[in-house]
Amino acid sequence: MVVASVDNLADERSKAQFDVGAMKIVWAGSKHVFDVTDRMARIVASDPEFRKDNRTTLGRKELFKNTLRKMAHVVKRANELRLTEEEASKLRFFVDEPGYLDLHWGMFVPAIKGQGTEEQQEKWLPLASRMEIIGCYAQTELGHGSNVQGLETTATFDPKTDEFIIHSPSLTSYKWWPGGLGKVSTHVVVYARLVSGGQEHGIYGFIVQLRSLDDHTPLPGIIIGDIGTKFGSGAYNTMDNGFVCFNRVRIPRNHMLMRFCQVTREGNVCLSDVPKQMVYGTMVYVRQTIVSDASWALSRAVCIAVRYSAIRRQFGSQDRGIETQVLDYKTQQSRLFPLLASAYAFRFVGEWLKWLYADVTERLQANDFSTLPEAHACTAGLKSLTTSVTADAIEECRKLCGGHGYLCSSGLPELFAVYVPACTYEGDNVVLLLQVARFLVKTVSRLAAGKKPVGTTTYMGNAEHLMQCKSSASSPEDWLKPSVVLEAFEARAFRLAVACARDISKFSTPEAGFAELSIDLVEAAIAHCEVIVVSRFIEKVQQDIPGDGVKEQLQILCFIYALHLIHKHSGEFLSTGCITPEQATLANEQLRTLYGQVRPNAVSLVDAFNYTDHYLGSALGRYDGNVYATLYAQALRDPLNDTVVPDGYEEFIRPVLKQTMRLSRL
Ligand SMILES: CCCCCCCC/C=C\CCCCCCCCCCC/C=C/C(=O)SCCNC(=O)CCNC(=O)[C@H](O)C(C)(C)COP(=O)(O)OP(=O)(O)OC[C@H]1O[C@@H](n2cnc3c(N)ncnc32)[C@H](O)[C@@H]1OP(=O)(O)O
Numbered sequence: 001m002v003v004a005s006v007d008n009l010a011d012e013r014s015k016a017q018f019d020v021g022a023m024k025i026v027w028a029g030s031k032h033v034f035d036v037t038d039r040m041a042r043i044v045a046s047d048p049e050f051r052k053d054n055r056t057t058l059g060r061k062e063l064f065k066n067t068l069r070k071m072a073h074v075v076k077r078a079n080e081l082r083l084t085e086e087e088a089s090k091l092r093f094f095v096d097e098p099g100y101l102d103l104h105w106g107m108f109v110p111a112i113k114g115q116g117t118e119e120q121q122e123k124w125l126p127l128a129s130r131m132e133i134i135g136c137y138a139q140t141e142l143g144h145g146s147n148v149q150g151l152e153t154t155a156t157f158d159p160k161t162d163e164f165i166i167h168s169p170s171l172t173s174y175k176w177w178p179g180g181l182g183k184v185s186t187h188v189v190v191y192a193r194l195v196s197g198g199q200e201h202g203i204y205g206f207i208v209q210l211r212s213l214d215d216h217t218p219l220p221g222i223i224i225g226d227i228g229t230k231f232g233s234g235a236y237n238t239m240d241n242g243f244v245c246f247n248r249v250r251i252p253r254n255h256m257l258m259r260f261c262q263v264t265r266e267g268n269v270c271l272s273d274v275p276k277q278m279v280y281g282t283m284v285y286v287r288q289t290i291v292s293d294a295s296w297a298l299s300r301a302v303c304i305a306v307r308y309s310a311i312r313r314q315f316g317s318q319d320r321g322i323e324t325q326v327l328d329y330k331t332q333q334s335r336l337f338p339l340l341a342s343a344y345a346f347r348f349v350g351e352w353l354k355w356l357y358a359d360v361t362e363r364l365q366a367n368d369f370s371t372l373p374e375a376h377a378c379t380a381g382l383k384s385l386t387t388s389v390t391a392d393a394i395e396e397c398r399k400l401c402g403g404h405g406y407l408c409s410s411g412l413p414e415l416f417a418v419y420v421p422a423c424t425y426e427g428d429n430v431v432l433l434l435q436v437a438r439f440l441v442k443t444v445s446r447l448a449a450g451k452k453p454v455g456t457t458t459y460m461g462n463a464e465h466l467m468q469c470k471s472s473a474s475s476p477e478d479w480l481k482p483s484v485v486l487e488a489f490e491a492r493a494f495r496l497a498v499a500c501a502r503d504i505s506k507f508s509t510p511e512a513g514f515a516e517l518s519i520d521l522v523e524a525a526i527a528h529c530e531v532i533v534v535s536r537f538i539e540k541v542q543q544d545i546p547g548d549g550v551k552e553q554l555q556i557l558c559f560i561y562a563l564h565l566i567h568k569h570s571g572e573f574l575s576t577g578c579i580t581p582e583q584a585t586l587a588n589e590q591l592r593t594l595y596g597q598v599r600p601n602a603v604s605l606v607d608a609f610n611y612t613d614h615y616l617g618s619a620l621g622r623y624d625g626n627v628y629a630t631l632y633a634q635a636l637r638d639p640l641n642d643t644v645v646p647d648g649y650e651e652f653i654r655p656v657l658k659q660t661m662r663l664s665r666l
């Protein structure tokens with residue numbers, strides 16, 4: 001059955017004022033990436049092994065086994081099709097459920113590449129890339145996660161046997177959370193306190209074998225398992241996040257990842273002259289990938305909400321005629337279009353961050369560590385900003401879809417449940433923003449000493465102007481001038497950072513000031529991260545962009561992104577004196593105009609994400625708009641509808657009815 005709603009999307013598509021095909025290439029990053037992504041998405045969508053519409057109805061054991069089957073199928077297909085690394089990771093991505101492959105390829109392998117010596121890489125990487133071993137990354141403990149220097153697990157060197165003894169001295173030192181650890185991994189990179197000659201030497205990574213390669217049983221001294229069911233149905237429960245306790249497990253000395261610190265046969269600890277934070281390198285790498293992924297999750301939710309808002313009609317007709325598409329309501333637009341704009345903003349900042357990460361990596365290889373603090377601040381700050389916004393946005397999209405958004409068949413509840421831990425893993429978002437704040441306060445104090453800021457803090461070099469400037473916006477159109485928008489964002493961020501630095505100096509120690517002012521510091525950090533996102537978006541739309549009308553649409557989205565933030569944080573823009581209340585009103589007026597300009601293009605702007613119906617996994621977001629028939633078909637497939645009279649009728653419904661009948665006769 002195809003209902004009238006289908007016409008709505010065709011109609012919407014006919015209104016587009018830009019070349020959707022060209023926008024698809026911009027979204028993908030290049031024609032090559034588009035082609036690879038499109039091909040891999042279709043392979044997954046057309047393979048029944050990758051079916052995912054039954055996930056929320058499976059019990060934990062079935063669900064987990066189902067994921068094991070899919071992960072094995074990914075490896076099989078990657079080998080059969082002789083996929084490149086780029087193709088294989090896209091294929092795996094579109095399978096769209098957390099699984100041990102992510103930790104193996106995304107953390108175990110990068111940890112060895114980043115922290116292993118050449119010799120260690122030669123030994124371990126071939127085994128890992130042929131998947132003769134499966135690895136994970138165990139840093140977090142039951143009692144310690146954010147504070148890495150507080151980890152309790154010890155790795156004590158025993159010069160008699162030339163081994164390290166890996167030990168969990170307490171319940172709180174059990175490794176707890178690592179993905180892939182609970183049931184699958186054969187090996188792990190464990191982070192532990194290095195102890196040699198009775199002295200502690202800091203936290204380092206050690207490769208430990210967990211399970212037999214013959215029968216998968218845990219090796220002696222290892223107590224291991226899954227940490228239990230997590231939030232939401234389906235969602236992250238496809239992953240075996242695990243615990244492990246090490247009872248004096250012995251590993252050869254050369255299983256310590258020794259790129260930055262070597263322990264000799266005699267137990268001498270030799271530090272190389274690189275910053276000790278290099279041992280945190282895997283986290284920096286993964287944070288950077290998480291920023292890119294944020295735009296995928298956000299755009300997916302927005303795609304569902306935009307398409308459904310074009311289908312859904314409510315009110316607007318007194319005589320039972322055709323009702324108004326909810327997408328036409330300004331309130332719907334004001335909640336939805338900033339999220340659409342944010343998806344594009346995060347896509348571009350994610351691409352830029354990839355570039356920054358590649359640049360830093362090249363410098364580190366040449367022993368230039370000068371850009372490391374900035375790379376840390378950018379990856380930490382943008383990871384925090386983009387994941388927090390995305391998690392909130394998915395929930396907002398659910399509400400934007402009204403009651404049907406709450407159904408699992410909308411795809412939104414599971415998307416939220418699977419995405420929201422991104423605000424916690426790879427660093428709690430508040431903890432990471434405090435790292436950014438620390439970097440900003442340091443940058444501000446160095447200004448006073450005449451040090452020129454570089455990279456993303458270059459704007460702070462314009463200190464005098466940023467402290468005094470008043471916005472020149474005197475009409476709504478002025479808020480379409482990149483220089484006006486950027487100046488407001490930079491002035492707000494700089495003034496907040498300077499106020500923090502000034503106020504901290506009033507305390508007896510910087511640490512006391514930092515602790516007391518941490519709320520303000522987090523706000524200053526967010527403001528700085530928003531400068532990065534806004535300026536990268538502006539830079540992007542100032543480039544040559546091929547395709548009819550594509551650049552114009554991106555400009556509209558860029559200003560929506562910036563102006564909705566001015567509205568959201570108007571308190572800060574006003575209290576720091578960067579803009580006046582009248583200018584805030586003008587910005588809002590411009591924002592309303594921009595919503596009107598996006599409206600006819602909204603469906604095509606989400607079509608440009610090029611998502612298959614399989615990947616979207618949503619009755620509400622289907623490409624053909626056949627929402628109601630799909631909702632009905634999926635309802636009929638629910639296990640509860642397997643029988644007309646439910647299980648439990650005889651035991652629990654009939655006796656209640658009989659009891660009621662007896663009572664009514666009295
Ligand atoms: C045939 C094959 C086919 C197969 C095909 C498959 C293909 C591919 C499949 C998959 C692809 C891959 C997908 C990847 C996706 C990955 C999945 C992700 C899933 C999520 C898993 C989650 C994992 C985790 O969560 S791991 C644990 C993460 N833990 C944390 O993040 C802890 C957070 N805490 C910290 O980072 C630190 O403790 C801290 C930063 C908060 C504080 O550290 P501390 O040492 O105490 O430092 P502090 O005193 O504050 O600062 C000292 C100075 O150090 C600077 N600094 C801190 N951190 C860093 C850093 N990282 N880098 C550089 N510098 C740093 C800090 O700024 C200070 O500097 P200053 O100058 O002294 O001020």
Ligand SMILES: Cc1cc2nc3c(=O)[nH]c(=O)nc-3n(C[C@H](O)[C@H](O)[C@H](O)COP(=O)(O)OP(=O)(O)OC[C@H]3O[C@@H](n4cnc5c(N)ncnc54)[C@H](O)[C@@H]3O)c2cc1C
Pocket residue numbers: 103137138139140143144145146147176177178179236241421424425426427428429430431434
């Ligand atoms: C789905 C998932 C997968 C994971 N996978 C892995 C993995 O593969 N490997 C691994 O090692 N770990 C993994 N983790 C663990 C994860 O990295 C940690 O949970 C994360 O780093 C947060 O640490 P925590 O749990 O100790 O939080 P806590 O630090 O205990 O946070 C609790 C609260 O305290 C606040 N807080 C903490 N410190 C400060 C501070 N200094 N100032 C202000 N507020 C503070 C936080 O903001 C938060 O609100 C995973 C976690 C999840 C949820």
